[in-house]
Amino acid sequence: MRWENRSRWIVIPLTFILLLILLFPFFVMLSTMIKAGSEVYSVPPKWIPSHVEWSNFATVWVQYDLARYFIASLVIALGATVLNTLLCVPAAYAVARLRFPGRKFAMYLLLMIEMFSPVIVIISLFKVVASFHMLDTFGALIMLDALFTLAFNTWMMNGYFKTIPKDIEEAALIDGCNRVQTMTRIMLPISVPGLVTVMIYAFIFAWNEFLFALTFISSKDKMPLTIGLYNFVGQYTTQWQYLTLAAFLALIPVLVLFYVIEKRLVAGLAGGAVKG
């Protein structure tokens, strides 16, 4: 313990320096988003702007139509969350609680699919999406975003169901509930924390998704935030004060949500040695 007392004098300054380095882009973001356009492109660049340009806030909402991108992202992310939850909860219950041939194989497969990169199938997914006549629709993004977190969320939910003692469920079965009733009346209410984790994870994934939106969305009014912001940069001179401000606004929801699930997420990824 005495070692710990002394080590603070090294630990705290070192932590401070590392944080200065690692949070650098966010300091740049905070500095740029309140600058006037003329100061964004000044040589040499300045950290502290001469004044706070409050009108930036209005400009991103009005001129850059940020609300539309927010709504698109929200529709896609909420849709993906609902679809994902509807699929992963029953599947996880089956894997966690029911005995059936192929159960081991299913668990193995789930864990492997988790590692799968959508880029590998992007060229053939294009054909699949086109054959469903879903190019340039929210539906395509909702389905694909839900799909690529499905394995992980089924896995997480399975882990959560397993922590619930079997006795509770068996008592309900004896009392005359059927399997579906035990699930909706007993298992799901107990599993709310697990449910919240998978829902948030699905939401964050869809909110941050880039590749599918890049590949499948072509009309401007369906673009989510990630693509909307990416396209900001394509223009002749990028108005970085607006872009950084939009980035800041888009980051807030995911940061907040991430803190809610962070511990469970790490536990789910690293396995039994880490407690959630």
Place this chain on the structure above:
Amino acid sequence: MADASLSLRQRIWNPEARLAYILLLPTVLFLAAFMFYPIVYVFIMSFFRTNKLSQLVRFVGLGNFVDRFQDPEFWWACLRSLIWTAIGVCTKFLLGMTIAVLLNVKYRGQKVARMAFIIPWASSVPISALLWQWVYHPAFGLLNHTLAATGLWPNPPGWLGAPLPAFGATMWVDVWIGIPFFALVFLAGMQAVPKELYESAHMDGAGGVRSFFSITLAGLRELILISTLLSAIWTFNDFNVIYILTRAGPANTTNILITSVYMNGFVDLRFDWAAVQSVITFLILTIVSIVYARFYFRQENA
């Protein structure tokens, strides 16, 4: 004979198994349509010449593979993937471990520091990549200005414009996103190591460094393995950072296997070549994820 078939039937088709299949069916159908079928189709595509609309034109057997293997750019992409993953994961590991050690000391504000360290992982990858693009801006970016003004690096390169700095700069963004995962996993593992072990090591005269290696690292062995595999897969798969920062340029110098799939397909419209690279990437990933799944289950059961 009848008995055996009955028991088999019972095993597969009893009420419990039936319910399980019904519950799994939607997920399985969904995965089949949007994941398994596309994988199969990519394999098929890799044996055909395709046109610019990605339609199959004629069967060429292994022709596309031969094409790719004879193209030096393919081998460069493989080599870049290897360097990208190896150096990336090592850097993430070392910095993550350092941060975990720092966070494992209790002081006022330690919780805040922990939250702050998570931000790069919690943040949206495409948005982070865009922010970094601005940070790296050669004339107006605050990175070069700060490096020059503080004298740390009087003459920094224009990061994303030249081959070698671009590779390093994009790799750093990927590393930067991946550090917190290691830090959190290792921190959680360290906190699970019983305190008495350190005390008895101290009694036995072991110093801080010695007990770090023989107690902390030894206790984290399984976690190190699993998290390194996981991080390797993520690093290898990182498409977003490269695409957003450099679009695999300048002159393909940041093009790794995973980005070459997309560039071959949607930029060069050589879908057959893209399919070959997809197949190869798929095989590599499958091998690594089998290893990951193995260790994961072994650890779960331990």
